Amino acid sequence: MDSTQAIRPSSLLLLLPLAWGALVAVTIGVYGGMHQPTGHAVSIAGFSGPMPMKAWMTTGALVLALIQIFSALVMWGRIPLNMPRIDVLHRWSGRLAFLLTLPVAFHCLYALGSRYDSPRVMIHSIVGCFFYGIFTTKMLALPRRGIPSWAFAVLGGLAFTALVVLWLTSSLWFLTTFGVKF
Incomplete structure (x- = not known):
C-alpha cells in the first residue's frame, strides 16, 4: 500500500x-x-406572543428529541424491540425537532441578540450557539464513511443535552414564571 492509500485513524474523520x-x-x-x-x-399564528411561541416550540422539539433518544436506543439494540422502519421515525423526529427550533432561534438572534446580563440568559445564549454547532457536526458526520459509531451517540447525546438545557433556561423558566399560556 503506498502512502496515498494509507488508512487514517477513523476518529480523524471527525x-x-x-x-x-x-x-x-x-x-x-x-x-x-x-x-x-x-x-x-417574530409572530407565528396560534400563539399570543413570542414568548409562548418559543416556550411551546422548544417543548415540542424536546418531546421529539425524546423520541430521537428512544428510536436510537431501539436502532442500536439497547431496547430490544422489533420495530421495522424505526430509522424513519428517528430521521423524521429529528428533522421536525430541528425545524421547530428555527423560528425560536431566529427570534432569539434577530429580536434579542446574545445577552450576558444574567446567568440564565448567558447560559441560554452560549448553549444555543453550541446546539447549532453540534447539530451541524452531527449532520456533516452522518454521511461520512468510516466514522466510529460511538461518535454518533456522543454527538446525538450532546445535541440532546444542549436542547434540554435550552428548554430549562427558556421554556421551563417561562412556564413557571408566567404560567401556561399559548
Whole structure:
C-alpha cells in the first residue's frame, strides 16, 4: 500500500465536521453579540406572543428529541424491540425537532441578540450557539464513511443535552414564571 492509500485513524474523520460545527457555533455567537437587537417579535399564528411561541416550540422539539433518544436506543439494540422502519421515525423526529427550533432561534438572534446580563440568559445564549454547532457536526458526520459509531451517540447525546438545557433556561423558566399560556 503506498502512502496515498494509507488508512487514517477513523476518529480523524471527525475533524472536518467538528471544524464546521465550531465555525457555525462561533459565527452565531459573534452575530448574536454584534447584531443590534431589533426588539421586533417574530409572530407565528396560534400563539399570543413570542414568548409562548418559543416556550411551546422548544417543548415540542424536546418531546421529539425524546423520541430521537428512544428510536436510537431501539436502532442500536439497547431496547430490544422489533420495530421495522424505526430509522424513519428517528430521521423524521429529528428533522421536525430541528425545524421547530428555527423560528425560536431566529427570534432569539434577530429580536434579542446574545445577552450576558444574567446567568440564565448567558447560559441560554452560549448553549444555543453550541446546539447549532453540534447539530451541524452531527449532520456533516452522518454521511461520512468510516466514522466510529460511538461518535454518533456522543454527538446525538450532546445535541440532546444542549436542547434540554435550552428548554430549562427558556421554556421551563417561562412556564413557571408566567404560567401556561399559548
